[in-house]
């Protein structure tokens with residue numbers, strides 16, 4: 001159940017050296033991901049995080065600072081603390097700032113991997129703000145027409161407040177598929193669709209073991225979007241960009257210097273909040289009433305399926321791979337399993 005998973009994750013991160021308040025926040029985040037079915041960003045990440053913490057690649061006592069740089073702009077300095085904790089502090093500062101200024105752009109400068117973006121936009125939307133978020137990640141994607149990787153899977157998310165129920169939560173990587181899905185196909189020795197990835201000649205491949213680069217969504221359009229993410233959440237904050245963004249496993253003894261950016265909008269500065277929320281309900285109702293296409297049960301709004309999954313998992317328990325559970329329940333904290341691995345390397349055995 002969520003409490004048990006939370007407890008196991010928190011204890012493992014504390015064992016690796018993370019302070020308990022930070023470990024608690026990372027556990028909140030990872031349980032959120034798993035409970036919505038976003039298993040690529042849930043408990044599966046703990047052993048990598050634990051190794052990075054144990055090797056000194058995360059600042060354990062980050063000196064954070066919310067620096068207002070103008071009436072509606074700010075930078076949250078994360079000092080390479082653990083990403084989920086840093087971004088949670090940053091969005092908590094960004095929300096009242098945006099309420100005061102009407103619109104706000106807040107960059108988060110220097111942190112480790114930050115997980116699922118919808119976690120942060122959800123908080124803003126629950127406070128009656130529209131929020132767009134984006135962040136950098138490891139260079140694993142070929143630019144359109146290229147045979148070498150340059151950008152990360154650079155995700156984009158947005159959250160919109162609602163009158164009833166949870167906010168609308170859209171959240172996607174700008175690649176056709178997440179790297180975790182290729183790993184999954186590798187472990188099952190199954191082909192992948194030729195739209196997901198390329199080999200080292202830049203040619204689409206169906207062999208998951210030959211993957212040397214992921215493909216952007218919708219060709220040049222996704223490539224353009226991931227470039228925007230890199231400019232706004234990296235270059236704009238003076239951080240490494242493109243292929244210079246640190247790779248997840250390249251050096252686990254140093255901070256990753258990753259960036260994230262929030263654009264927050266208070267609807268009240270543009271329209272009446274109640275009528276805006278009424279319009280959102282109307283649009284959701286209209287979408288729900290659309291006749292489903294053959295093979296579909298209904299039209300969903302972004303984030304809705306995750307919410308439904310969460311309701312089911314809260315009753316039945318969150319499904320976790322046995323190897324992940326065994327690792328979490330063990331005393332193991334690896335210190336040399338991931339360090340120095342190529343981003344496309346086969347994943348090490350968790351309990352080996």
Ligand code: NAI
Pocket residue numbers: 038040041113114115116117118135136137138153154155156157169170171172173174177178299300301302303304305306
């Ligand atoms: P996905 O492909 O599972 O979902 C993308 C979006 O489509 C979601 O908003 C989902 O609600 C929506 N959706 C899915 N099926 C739907 C349906 N039938 N009807 C309506 N909407 C539907 O997401 P993806 O691209 O696999 O990303 C997974 C997570 O990985 C995201 O949370 C993202 O933030 C995270 N991520 C984090 C990175 C980091 O470095 N921090 C890097 C890359 C991704």
